[in-house]
Amino acid sequence: MSKRKLIRDAVHGDIEMGPLEVELMDTPEFQRLRGIRQLGTAYLVFPSAVHTRFEHSLGTSWMAHRILQSIRRNQNVSTEDETLIRVAALLHDITHIPFGHTLEDERRVLPRHDKDEERVDYFLRQSAVGRILKREGIQDAVIAAINGKDSYASDIVGGAISADLLDYLRRDTYFCGLSQNYDARIFESFIIENGRLVMNLEKQGRVRQDALSELVNLLRIRYTLSERVYYHHTKVSSGAMISKAVELALREGMTVEELRTLGDETLIWNLKELYVRNSIVAHLLKRLESRQLYRACYVLSTEIGEKRRTDIVSRFHHDLDAREAAESSIARASGIQPHEIIIYCPSFGMQLSEAEVPVRSDRGEIQPLSAGNNEEIRILKEKHKELWKFYVLIDRDVWDRGDRIKSATAAYIGTE
Amino acid sequence: MSKRKLIRDAVHGDIEMGPLEVELMDTPEFQRLRGIRQLGTAYLVFPSAVHTRFEHSLGTSWMAHRILQSIRRNQNVSTEDETLIRVAALLHDITHIPFGHTLEDERRVLPRHDKDEERVDYFLRQSAVGRILKREGIQDAVIAAINGKDSYASDIVGGAISADLLDYLRRDTYFCGLSQNYDARIFESFIIENGRLVMNLEKQGRVRQDALSELVNLLRIRYTLSERVYYHHTKVSSGAMISKAVELALREGMTVEELRTLGDETLIWNLKELYVRNSIVAHLLKRLESRQLYRACYVLSTEIGEKRRTDIVSRFHHDLDAREAAESSIARASGIQPHEIIIYCPSFGMQLSEAEVPVRSDRGEIQPLSAGNNEEIRILKEKHKELWKFYVLIDRDVWDRGDRIKSATAAYIGTE
């Protein structure tokens, strides 16, 4: 009954969707993505960055189509494979929860959305989405394309240079109002070799310098977004505040299952309605609702050296209790309340994995882009690593005690 | 301490805000606008149209600045006036509630946000925003500029061709992905005459044809947005469903005061959490969450003639009880449940008021644009009026009873 549908997207113009995709989009699980912003709290810095995982998912499916269209100039791709890949691209973020990157990657409150088997099971096997996929006989194949490795399908969906990346680079810059953009010529480079997606940089035995430049440019836009948006200190601070509130609410009775049904705004609302008996939760939400964010009074960067960084990450990143112990101790030592301080310690997850995209070079051999002797790639990788920062964030009301808090922190974590 | 701030907006680029504006933006009342989408449920048709009244408010303040900057080439404007106007522009939507246009203009569940004295009082006098305005001694002047008439300040904020319009035409097209746009040359036309904002179309005793064309173009974009977005049948249907749910919840105990504190998502959440004991509310929300919208099975347009239209609007637009009586009666007559039918009857509020902008013409006289003998304006006004439609919307499950419902409706409202 339903046929192909043209959907007008702000970034890509008309996106064409087949009947199966439309059916999947109209499930409650997928519609729920409309409530989850793509960039978490980045809108506190870039007010128009309110785009959601819903439209990003549509765009990812479209970018998968564009990649396949380009590959087809020289290689065959079956209609079944295209359907499978477009569906997997459409669903690649279905397991997301609100403020996912913060709660999963930065604060480790939960496992990563695509590593969390229970969630994958819930969203891709048990739900309405799961039933549709089963009926079509593509359930396992779609899950493999989303979470698996070692196939060109999974490479297109979420490999180093993927449909996911090609959508969000354009979308995030468009909605943030940044002028960076990549050139559509990049699509010309995709080929399939030995069953994997590869960027072909070779032409008549030489490296296509313009294709390589464009690839470097892509990584640079990725880096720039990290620098200006993804790790912006305001996003970090607000994310840490929300995360802390969630952590506390989880102790007060909120369940992980609940998070699967909430969006950004409804999560905040639930915290506010149900968990304000916890005075810290109450305080954090009050600050958030008037954009009175905690501020960094103590910062460590990669300048402390890899050894110390490893030590700090292993002490604080995974361990909520350790962070709380530190917060209490430093608070006590500097005469402030424990809820007026938050320790933020991200993982090392800043390797710019895009640089590991397999490329086909002048002599036809295939290797990761970063394995080539390209200085620009090397520097981008380094600079990206250097975005790692350890913060001690404090409430504005105690800003005048900054010096004491600094000393107490230094003493506690042993930086002096 | 705080100084001017540059804020990057997707539509206008860098927006410059003074310290007073930043302080107003950081109040809970203003931050709350981040939860209210500019176009209500239009995202169900244009998935990237998720922009909110928050960034629109910033943009409106910026457009006010652009208008004043242009006026200043030939006329003086005091710094105090600029501050007042920019603040009023920033706050012009502060009284908005979620799905405001639907609840206020289309369904009359509440009075219009800027006609609702209680709400104006609440948001502009009692709240944190109110306190700041009072401290600055500009409270009455700002309220007058937002709701008043007869001053160039109120013209710039919300007159026929206003900062409000100049922001939302660009913003709505940008986020919907439509190609229409107006030319920045329009700003050159603004002048102040006898204390009012006027579009000057005269140069050396002749009509500036290009300025007139551009003005017509502006109205046309306004019309196009009405046709394709604001009155899109999917937006109408989903809006009617939400509105019906809200109407029922208000009977079940939800208060108008609550609506002031909610955003789009949290309103839906509240309906779902607190009012699903009402089975109709429950049913409507279930449909909405899987985008199974009610469909029009019976439509009346302006072709029925003005007399009949007036009759129908006076019977159904203002009167929730009359609509419910009709829904029950038609449902009974066609063998469906009352909650499977919604009657949607908008007001005549479709006059394209932009056409009433005062213009200065070849002999220097000032009159409304529509008073000139311009056929294009006349047609745009007519076409805009013709967007009025009366719908009987029904649940998809009873789509096969469409013919019976049609007859029953015709019999009930007397169209045969």
Added chain:
Amino acid sequence: MSKRKLIRDAVHGDIEMGPLEVELMDTPEFQRLRGIRQLGTAYLVFPSAVHTRFEHSLGTSWMAHRILQSIRRNQNVSTEDETLIRVAALLHDITHIPFGHTLEDERRVLPRHDKDEERVDYFLRQSAVGRILKREGIQDAVIAAINGKDSYASDIVGGAISADLLDYLRRDTYFCGLSQNYDARIFESFIIENGRLVMNLEKQGRVRQDALSELVNLLRIRYTLSERVYYHHTKVSSGAMISKAVELALREGMTVEELRTLGDETLIWNLKELYVRNSIVAHLLKRLESRQLYRACYVLSTEIGEKRRTDIVSRFHHDLDAREAAESSIARASGIQPHEIIIYCPSFGMQLSEAEVPVRSDRGEIQPLSAGNNEEIRILKEKHKELWKFYVLIDRDVWDRGDRIKSATAAYIGTE
């Protein structure tokens, strides 16, 4: 050997060309189009409007591809037909001479480029281009597609809504810096019916209002370009000056054949180098080179009524001698030199032929768009006709004698 080539165009991005097209592009006749600006002297008003018929021809071939790509979703088109149509689109302007519209349409110094059999013969049969077409066995078919009628091939190349139009609307606005643009959704409307290209406005028995709106929008952009660019008084005046110089040079020995080998700049250069012995030519070129253009001191518009307009056009449009006699007589009567005055009398060629595009309407019948009862189309057609203007242009040095020249003109052409 040569294969498909990707060419980066500012307007459309990458344009893909096949080997035959590349071979045709690399002929001297086609390369010559690089010297002929698309908009003649419009750059005197819009300085960046220096784009040429060369890139427009590439873009037209690409738009033909886009139309065919869209048609192919529902109908078959053979590869041979696509090649033929793309080649014809590429070559549709090959017979152009510098300032063609002025010399052909406005001043009738020469027959129109596509009506001039000798020129068609020269460029499409005798030249390198002709030889390639002959070798491929498509010479007659290409000529028929360019100049013929009654086939969907000729419709795509140069019909009412054609590849030609779809390229130049975007290109002219892009290079002039105007904000108007059409939406790519228009391509969805093309179908082939009874061997002709038709815009399909029907869906499920109803008129697709959005498709109709977009079509009207396309005509409006066409109108706007006429109003602001094609008939801008500065373009008219400079065009008339060049045309007058060419007319005089043709009497002094310049040949029509020469014009086939010249570009805009080299034509001016030739006039300057070879024909300045004619003092009027010399004077005109001196004025042009310092942008001291003749100005209108006497203007007639359509307000004079159709009868008088017909009379004036029949007296002055086709007849260079009649114009010169008038110029001499008016000059004498008002005490100026004959070379200080130019009479400019365009034809009625302003019918907005785009409005005659065949459309398929709600009941499936096919008729010209203008035959429908659409008021907007009617007004656009009327407004377009009203762009007709008869000018008496005079040198700036005699501007102070304007009143005498006006009276003398009125007396001569009998307007009083």
Added chain:
Amino acid sequence: MSKRKLIRDAVHGDIEMGPLEVELMDTPEFQRLRGIRQLGTAYLVFPSAVHTRFEHSLGTSWMAHRILQSIRRNQNVSTEDETLIRVAALLHDITHIPFGHTLEDERRVLPRHDKDEERVDYFLRQSAVGRILKREGIQDAVIAAINGKDSYASDIVGGAISADLLDYLRRDTYFCGLSQNYDARIFESFIIENGRLVMNLEKQGRVRQDALSELVNLLRIRYTLSERVYYHHTKVSSGAMISKAVELALREGMTVEELRTLGDETLIWNLKELYVRNSIVAHLLKRLESRQLYRACYVLSTEIGEKRRTDIVSRFHHDLDAREAAESSIARASGIQPHEIIIYCPSFGMQLSEAEVPVRSDRGEIQPLSAGNNEEIRILKEKHKELWKFYVLIDRDVWDRGDRIKSATAAYIGTE
């Protein structure tokens, strides 16, 4: 009488010009820039890159205004200084001749336009432009701002990061259809210190990382344009062919003075009309007119090491006779005609001088950007140097003798 004029530019939108600028623009010398394309023969690769030095000059004046507008937020600039700087920006390319970069920088047929005192004298003192500047009493000041050093006026006009650069980066990408662009935020960084233009990278004692990133981004766009456009092998080859033809024509009687009055198209025309008695000129023009360009059969890059490169440049870059001797000798040795070979040897002029822009850093000290320890700048500088290439270009007819020509070349210049 004449007042400020708004001119619509494709790149910047409305550009505002004062009466003095309009008067200067309407001189024959300035209008002549309409015939000189900004990018020489780049249109043979990017067909829409036909923009000229005329609109670039307007844009440069506008960028100067934008820089001054931004500086004025914190520092005073007199109206006289603004006028002077805008006029100098407008006129900064007035001394240009057709294919200037090729004839001056790459082939050294003439001295650089801004180092050629005779030409400066001719265009800025003797001509209509010169007379206007003298009348206004700003002749020396304007010449100093264009050619001089050591003032913020000359820095704005043509310093390392200048109005010139800010215009052409946007313009060249716009007309070539490349997606690179810089962010308008860059204007915020300009300050005047000790009478010089400086980019301020400091804020509250720290380096503004985003400002530094944007500056690096600007240099990168500059580099990308060099890589893809300015040194594209097709541009090099066609430029060398034209240059060779000009060199030969200069011996046959063409004068340097003539070049001052010609544009791109009229120079080619003159070569063709007047100098085809020289059979090599005739051959080169025949090739050019059907885009049958010479091809590189032998290429040296920076891989040969600095010493050898220095040697080769000193032998071939400045010395037309040495190049001809080489061409003859290699031709003889490989059995081809001398006119079938062109040696192309650019200078070292590839230092990416933009990297030497003075920046104000964290401790307030001012130094060239490249003096900082920025790896990205270092790499950009290196990569830019590596764009240097020595070519032996040969006619397509002798392509099959490529191997013999290679050996003969290697033997002649001693690379074996």
